Amino acid sequence: MPLLSASDSTLVIIDFQARLMPAIHEGAALVAHAQKLVAAAGLLGVPVLMTEQNPAGLGGTVPELAGAGPVIAKMSFDACAEGAFLEALEGDGQIVLCGCEAHVCVGQTALSLLAHRRRVTLVQDATGSRRPESKDAALARLARHGAEIVTTEMVIFEWLRSAGHPRFREVLKLVK
Template sequence: MTSMSLMDAGRSRLVIVDFQARLMPAIHDGPRLVANARRLVDAALLLGVPVLMTEENPAGLGTTVAELAGAGPVIAKMSFDSCAEPAFLAALADDEDLILCGCEAHVCFGQTVLSLLARKRRVFVVQDAVGSRAPESKEVALRRMERHGAEIVTTEMVVFEWLRTAEHPQFRAASKLIK
């Protein structure tokens, strides 16, 4: 494995797709997914990784859940695919690795990931921070994204690849997020 295949905090952006108040109660395992997204946000803040968030139809689905609110700038959208919103694409630097979590895996999240991959972006999907109402919808969506080139990772993989070494000045603080 080359270092190019590892996630690098210095060239990553955490993208949080549609973790919204009115949607989350219907999402399978929602509280655990939100807790993992919060761990990612906290690690990003410790390590200087920028965060970008989206909200699908916020008037209908509500704003971002309280646990994640304020983590980064929010792009409101009506399109399922975040890439259809020019402000979303404008917020992404060309050379960034994109670490994505969010909902729903088979709708807004999946369409966003597939569009980013079609644009030749390096995309890492944090499977334990991605949700759908039905577990089978999430499973099928993850397999599809992986077939198209997304790397499927976990919250813990992201945090420790961003750190790289136990000698990192933020190691102690970041590793506490996982425990």
């Protein structure tokens, strides 16, 4: 089914790190969108998994997202190269992916997840690169290989499914 389901999704946040974000094009807006995803995930029971690339060199996760979920430290650009990452994603649920950089860690992780036959949905307005053309090329490549490209609001409203959802009003405040 192409629609996302809160009961069958994991939100994966790649490398939103303190020393990296100032160099990312429109970094503050990306963090704000990731915060909305994390808040919606919390309200709707969607698990969150985070990664940090070389945390000794790039620092920890930005304060706005710190503590949103367990963190897998990695040196490989592809998070799937870390056994703990794949173990944390056991099963065959949907992966809602966002982070930095689109053309490096996010891209390699998404391609590996697709190779593992996982359904990957990439949130474009919560994914960035230092240069916009790098992000654009990554999104086009990932779409060609089977990743769904969506926005934060698409994810949130698909997770909700209905204005009759008991948490609708709380979640709606995130997008207004």
